Amino acid sequence: MSKFKLAMVQMAVGLSKPENLARATKFIQEASSAGAKVITLPECFNSPYGTNYFAEYAESIPGGPSTEALAKAAKENSVYVVGGSIPERQGDKLYNTCTIFNPKGELITKHRKVHLFDIDVPGKIRFQESEVLSPGDHLTIFTTPFCTIGVGICYDIRFAEMAQIYANKGCALLLYPGAFNMTTGPAHWEALQRARALDNQVFVATASPARDTGAGYIAWGHSSVVDPWGDVISTIDEKEGIVYADIDLARMEEVRKNIPIRNQKRLDLYNPVSVPLKSQRKDDLYDIHQ
Numbered sequence: 001m002s003k004f005k006l007a008m009v010q011m012a013v014g015l016s017k018p019e020n021l022a023r024a025t026k027f028i029q030e031a032s033s034a035g036a037k038v039i040t041l042p043e044c045f046n047s048p049y050g051t052n053y054f055a056e057y058a059e060s061i062p063g064g065p066s067t068e069a070l071a072k073a074a075k076e077n078s079v080y081v082v083g084g085s086i087p088e089r090q091g092d093k094l095y096n097t098c099t100i101f102n103p104k105g106e107l108i109t110k111h112r113k114v115h116l117f118d119i120d121v122p123g124k125i126r127f128q129e130s131e132v133l134s135p136g137d138h139l140t141i142f143t144t145p146f147c148t149i150g151v152g153i154c155y156d157i158r159f160a161e162m163a164q165i166y167a168n169k170g171c172a173l174l175l176y177p178g179a180f181n182m183t184t185g186p187a188h189w190e191a192l193q194r195a196r197a198l199d200n201q202v203f204v205a206t207a208s209p210a211r212d213t214g215a216g217y218i219a220w221g222h223s224s225v226v227d228p229w230g231d232v233i234s235t236i237d238e239k240e241g242i243v244y245a246d247i248d249l250a251r252m253e254e255v256r257k258n259i260p261i262r263n264q265k266r267l268d269l270y271n272p273v274s275v276p277l278k279s280q281r282k283d284d285l286y287d288i289h290q
């Protein structure tokens with residue numbers, strides 16, 4: 001199938017976990033009714049985003065109320081659900097984790113944010129996820145009947161090498177649940193999506209929480225879908241809503257044919273960042289769900 005509808009959910013996230021889960025479920029139903037086959041929630045959709053909240057809202061995966069709600073919603077609506085992220089607890093460690101469900105409601109894989117959001121922009125924003133979270137150690141790819149999809153969480157989008165590996169491994173779509181803020185959002189959010197799309201001639205899509213100006217961390221919003229030409233083909237402002245896009249793989253092939261950078265790389269002059277050869281990597285570096 002070369003065409004399918006993608007939905008990126010920009011939902012309000014508050015202090016009540018049950019209300020957040022009910023909202024996510026309602027949005028999944030709505031997107032499915034509109035014909036979406038792959039539905040993505042925002043980063044930290046079950047909890048406010050903040051290092052002071054992660055431990056309180058953390059769950060084991062699977063087994064917690066958030067993954068149970070997503071499994072049920074995926075099954076009832078017969079859709080792929082890319083569950084934004086939730087704080088995950090395993091042993092004495094916490095992770096920022098995206099769970100991915102198939103249309104039978106089965107958890108097929110999960111992505112733990114591999115690049116933790118540790119920044120300090122004086123006078124603007126200081127955020128140190130590593131004070132409470134541990135980083136993941138896998139890149140995450142899953143296959144659907146529509147296309148192969150690579151997953152990153154928010155800050156992961158800043159790392160071009162990761163996206164390039166996904167593209168080299170056959171991903172046509174990169175999904176980044178994310179929560180940029182009022183400093184980095186206007187400056188970098190769209191530029192990074194367009195950069196990753198242009199570098200790799202793939203579709204790139206983001207899902208942010210809706211903006212809550214009363215929150216400790218104010219999300220930028222502006223969930224979007226960018227096509228392999230670098231055009232923003234669907235987007236939203238800061239309020240709640242769903243961003244839909246028809247992902248047409250023929251468009252990707254056309255762009256790749258028109259501007260064939262993939263066949264023009266001077267690998268004799270620079271090392272490929274992708275390490276697809278088994279001999280060059282640890283066997284467990286990638287979590288690829290076929």
Ligand SMILES: NC(=O)CC(=O)C(=O)O
Binds near residue numbers: 117153154180
């Ligand atoms: N919240 C993040 O992980 C990333 C972010 O806001 C940024 O890179 O800017």
